[in-house]
Amino acid sequence: MLSPFVELRRQLHQIPEPGFQEFKTQQLLLEQLSKLPQDRLTIRTWRTGILVYIKGLNPSKRFGYRADMDGLPITEETSLPFPSQHPGYMHACGHDFHMSIGMGVVTHFVTNPMQDDLVVLFQPAEEGPGGALPMLAAEELQDWMPDQMVALHIAPEYPVGTIAVRPEILFANTSELFIDLLGKGGHAAYPHQANDMIIAATLMVGQLQTIVSRNVNPLDSAVITIGKMEAGTKQNIIAEKARLEGTIRTLSAASMDKIKGRIEAVAAGIEASFECQVSIDWGSNYRQVYNAPALTLEFMDWLRGRDNVTLFECTEAMTGEDFGYFLEKIPGFMFWLGVDTPHGLHNAKLDPDERAIDVAIETITAYLRYKSS
């Protein structure tokens, strides 16, 4: 028999939706919540997100667990019997896991309350444009603000039963990057009468790749990835426009500022040499995920005494997470949950091991009960 939370994960897996369009996801979660005993439960919605309050027995503080909700624009290539029913979208970053674990935590505490209160936040739009910052500012959260936050992220590279974490920085600062190049289109046979934005954009991609290697201190990790490039309309027309879409990752805020300055300088150079216009949009920016040192070390010590999990002290990762905004305001931490699959995050074949769902629910509920006693 499948655990109800594995079953829920499979239902969620079939309905991945873009950020702030998680309508079916919200409805499914609300339906699940309505089946639970209601005496300790208060539910609020905010945009496509959900805030769930579970009253404790004799509360003196309020804990928070956050699960992100959105899917990614990826066409699923798994051979799962419950694939995405939304063409071109997939839960390829584990948010289906994060939500079903969140529901497992809610279900546990409505039937076995702890001393303290708990707020479980189902947060939209983690992949972009970022739901954490506006959710933190939402009226619906102000009188429910937790005193401590916990969140997790699935980790394909670790076996089931592994929890990987570290104090201080876990994930990088991020900035999206959208670059539009506007030149002059023309006939393929008359390049001297046009400004070809395919040539300008490809040169720009090459120049962007020199920034990390030449301008950033090698001891301070940074990444610039261009993940999408669009240009042109037909094989014999010189492209008037090109667009590059990417992301910047840095461990330090200073490197982020420096990289942005260098990108502007590269753009000015391309404008001068191609007599074109280059405009840059930094999209959404996420703060680093900074795990509160004392709480994280205490969690790690507590994990060492558990026999259903193995603790691994990991290094920082260049992934980003808008949970960093929660940790900027509220002490807490994020950890990696091992789900043992050869395919990485954002891969069309990602197939995390569902046994990790119960491991996570058990670990989070036991930890919160320990903290609440």
Ligand SMILES: CC(=O)N[C@@H](CCC[C@H](N)C(=O)O)C(=O)O
């Ligand atoms: C855990 C994870 O994969 N998070 C995403 C966050 C994306 C932030 C933003 N859209 C960007 O691309 O900068 C990641 O790609 O790390």
